[in-house]
Amino acid sequence: MHWIALRLQPDAAAHPDASALADPLTALAWWALRFTPLVAQVEDTLVLEVSGSERLFGGRQALVQQFLIPNELLAPVETAQGATSLVAMARLWSQTQATPDALPVYTLAATRPHLPTLARLGVRTWGQLRALPRGGLVRRFGAELVDALDRAYGQRPEVYPWCTLPEVFDAPLELAASVESAPALLFGARRLLAQLLVWLRARQRGVLALELLWELDARRANTRHVDAHHAGGQQGRLELRTAQSTQDMAHLQRLLGEQLARVTLPAPVLTLRLRSLQTQPMAGESHSLLPDDLRKGDSLHQTLERLGARLGPEQVLCAQPLADHRPEHMQRWVPWQAPQANKNAPKSGAAGAMNTGAKGLNDSELLGEAAALYPTWLLPTPQRLVVRQQCPQYQGPLTLLAGPQRLETGWLEGEPALRDYFVARSPQAGLVWVFRERMGAQAWYLHGLFA
Structure with missing residues (x-):
C-alpha cells in the first residue's frame, strides 16, 4: 500500500484557476480520479491509494510528478507520501518527511481533543504516544485514539467513503452578495461552468443541454416583474441547448450572457445552481498539420446559437425538407432549434436544401441522376422568358445542354405542375x-442559376 496526500497550497485561493472554480477541492478530487479510483476527502485534504496504478504511469516517482505539473484547471498543490494515509497526511500537515515515530502528535486528527492533556504528559510525537500503555490510553482518551494509531501504523485497515464522479453534474454556488441584475449572474455562472468543465473532462463527455437555476430573496420579491423565467415563484430557470456536444465553456458563457441580458429579476438572487440535462461522449477529432486547414473562429452551429440567443429563436430560420417533387415546395423555413440542427440543417445554398428535400422523400433512387441537375440558387418566383423563333432568351439565346427532366405532380394540392426542365447556357449568365x-401556351421560365 502506498498513499499520496494532496491539498491546495495555502495561497491557492488567490490563484486564478482556483478562484474560477465553484468548489476547488471537489474539482481536485475529480481530477485525481484519473490516476486511481481510490480517492477520499479528509477535511481539506485528499488521500489517494496508488499502489495499484503506479505501473500505468511509469513508476511511483513518475506518478507523483503528474501532480506537480501545472495545468490550466486547478491551482498548485502540495503533496506528501506514506505507507498509510494518516502518515501521508501527517507529513503533509507538518511539512516534514519524518518517520512515523517522529511525527508531531498534533498531526493525528484523533488527538486534537486531547492535545492539552498530552502536552502536560510530555507527549510530543507519535512514538511517545504509542509507547504509553494501551489500556491506559483507552480508559483515558477512548478507543478511537488507539484505533487511529493502529491505522496509522498499518495494523488496521483504512476504510474511507471513496469519491466518485456523479452521473449528473449538479453544483450549487452561494453568492457572496445578493445580485439584483440578471447579467451580473454571469460572474457566478462562470465559476460553475469552470467546475462543469472539470467534470466533463473527467467523464470524457460533452454537454448538449444544461440549466441554470437561481433562488430569489422572497422578502424582496416584486410580483409585478415576474416573467416566463420565474413562473415557479421564488426560483428562476434558464435552459441552454447546443447543436453539438461541447466542452467549450467560452461559447456556453457567451450564450448564457446573451440570454441573461433578456431576463428581468423580480427580486435579488442569493444562490445559483448549474445542472446538466443531456451529455454524450466526445468524439475524437483529427487535426491537420497544415496551418491553412486549422479552423478559425466560431463554427456554424455556434454562430447560429449565439444569434438565436441574442435575437430570439424565431428570428433565425432554417430550411426543413419536405417530401415534394416540385422544387419550390421541397422545403419550408422554420425557426432554427439547436437540438434539430445536427440532423436537419441544410447545406448552404438552395441546391443543398433541394437535395436534402429529395432525400426527405426516402426514395433517393427515384430521382436518380436528375438530382445532380438541380441549380445552386432557386428563384423565389419563376421568371417568364422571351421566346424568339422558338428559342428562349435570357441575356441572349439559350443553348439547351441537358434535359428534359419531366415533372408531373401537385394534383392533390390543387396546384398541378406539368413541366420539362432543362440545363441551358446563356451567353452572359452562364448555366x-x-x-x-406542357399545358396552355407552353411558355418558358427561368427557375434557377448555377454558381
Whole structure:
C-alpha cells in the first residue's frame, strides 16, 4: 500500500484557476480520479491509494510528478507520501518527511481533543504516544485514539467513503452578495461552468443541454416583474441547448450572457445552481498539420446559437425538407432549434436544401441522376422568358445542354405542375435552369442559376 496526500497550497485561493472554480477541492478530487479510483476527502485534504496504478504511469516517482505539473484547471498543490494515509497526511500537515515515530502528535486528527492533556504528559510525537500503555490510553482518551494509531501504523485497515464522479453534474454556488441584475449572474455562472468543465473532462463527455437555476430573496420579491423565467415563484430557470456536444465553456458563457441580458429579476438572487440535462461522449477529432486547414473562429452551429440567443429563436430560420417533387415546395423555413440542427440543417445554398428535400422523400433512387441537375440558387418566383423563333432568351439565346427532366405532380394540392426542365447556357449568365410548361401556351421560365 502506498498513499499520496494532496491539498491546495495555502495561497491557492488567490490563484486564478482556483478562484474560477465553484468548489476547488471537489474539482481536485475529480481530477485525481484519473490516476486511481481510490480517492477520499479528509477535511481539506485528499488521500489517494496508488499502489495499484503506479505501473500505468511509469513508476511511483513518475506518478507523483503528474501532480506537480501545472495545468490550466486547478491551482498548485502540495503533496506528501506514506505507507498509510494518516502518515501521508501527517507529513503533509507538518511539512516534514519524518518517520512515523517522529511525527508531531498534533498531526493525528484523533488527538486534537486531547492535545492539552498530552502536552502536560510530555507527549510530543507519535512514538511517545504509542509507547504509553494501551489500556491506559483507552480508559483515558477512548478507543478511537488507539484505533487511529493502529491505522496509522498499518495494523488496521483504512476504510474511507471513496469519491466518485456523479452521473449528473449538479453544483450549487452561494453568492457572496445578493445580485439584483440578471447579467451580473454571469460572474457566478462562470465559476460553475469552470467546475462543469472539470467534470466533463473527467467523464470524457460533452454537454448538449444544461440549466441554470437561481433562488430569489422572497422578502424582496416584486410580483409585478415576474416573467416566463420565474413562473415557479421564488426560483428562476434558464435552459441552454447546443447543436453539438461541447466542452467549450467560452461559447456556453457567451450564450448564457446573451440570454441573461433578456431576463428581468423580480427580486435579488442569493444562490445559483448549474445542472446538466443531456451529455454524450466526445468524439475524437483529427487535426491537420497544415496551418491553412486549422479552423478559425466560431463554427456554424455556434454562430447560429449565439444569434438565436441574442435575437430570439424565431428570428433565425432554417430550411426543413419536405417530401415534394416540385422544387419550390421541397422545403419550408422554420425557426432554427439547436437540438434539430445536427440532423436537419441544410447545406448552404438552395441546391443543398433541394437535395436534402429529395432525400426527405426516402426514395433517393427515384430521382436518380436528375438530382445532380438541380441549380445552386432557386428563384423565389419563376421568371417568364422571351421566346424568339422558338428559342428562349435570357441575356441572349439559350443553348439547351441537358434535359428534359419531366415533372408531373401537385394534383392533390390543387396546384398541378406539368413541366420539362432543362440545363441551358446563356451567353452572359452562364448555366441556368429553365423549364417549359406542357399545358396552355407552353411558355418558358427561368427557375434557377448555377454558381
